Amino acid sequence: MELGDFRHSPGNFIIFLCFTCSLFLVAASYFGLQFLSPCLSASMLYLWSRRNPNVEVSLMEIFQIRAQFLPLFIMLLVTVFGFSALDDLIGAAVGHLYYFLADVLPNIPETKGLELLESPIWLDVLCDFFEISDAVNELALREE
Numbered sequence: 038m039e040l041g042d043f044r045h046s047p048g049n050f051i052i053f054l055c056f057t058c059s060l061f062l063v064a065a066s067y068f069g070l071q072f073l074s075p076c077l078s079a080s081m082l083y084l085w086s087r088r089n090p091n092v093e094v095s096l097m098e099i100f101q102i103r104a105q106f107l108p109l110f111i112m113l114l115v116t117v118f119g120f121s122a123l124d125d126l127i128g129a130a131v132g133h134l135y136y137f138l139a140d141v142l143p144n145i146p147e148t149k150g151l152e153l154l155e156s157p158i159w160l161d162v163l164c165d166f167f168e169i170s171d172a173v174n175e176l177a178l179r180e181e
Contacts, residue, residue: 042088047169048156053084053135056154060131068123079128080135083108087136108132 043050057080061073070076090105102110108129112122139154164170 042085045170046156046161047164048160049139049154051160051164052154052156053139056135057131060134061127064127064131068127070124070127072124075124076128076131079108079111079125080132082111083129083132084136087132088140 043053054077057077058073061070061076064070064076065073086104086107090103092104093101094104094107095101096110100110108125112125112129115122115125135154139152142148143150143152
């Protein structure tokens with residue numbers, strides 16, 4: 038995601054991480070979660086799947102599904118193998134909240150232009166000062 042959706046806006050990626058991690062801490066205190074990394078990966082997967090719904094994903098060269106169904110498929114696999122899907126559900130819920138506030142809400146006619154999760158100017162200046170976006174672009178060029 039940092040090379041795709043957030044490639045030219047590292048400040049928005051930092052906001053995404055801060056927003057999701059703060060909600061995970063609230064959820065952890067309520068649900069008694071000890072490890073939050075599955076929640077973070079589930080929220081990143083959910084956000085990527087919502088922003089790229091028509092991408093075909095091949096899992097183990099057996100299943101081929103569209104990206105929009107990938108979080109549900111992963112939750113189903115976790116449940117079938119006997120584990121709790123609570124981490125994935127919390128991650129998907131927080132990812133959905135971020136997706137709604139960042140991508141859907143600014144495009145509703147009544148709230149046109151309302152961007153609650155846009156990175157502040159000082160964070161963009163700080164990222165430019167430390168050349169974070171240049172480092173991400175160099176990494177992307179090396180992978181291509």
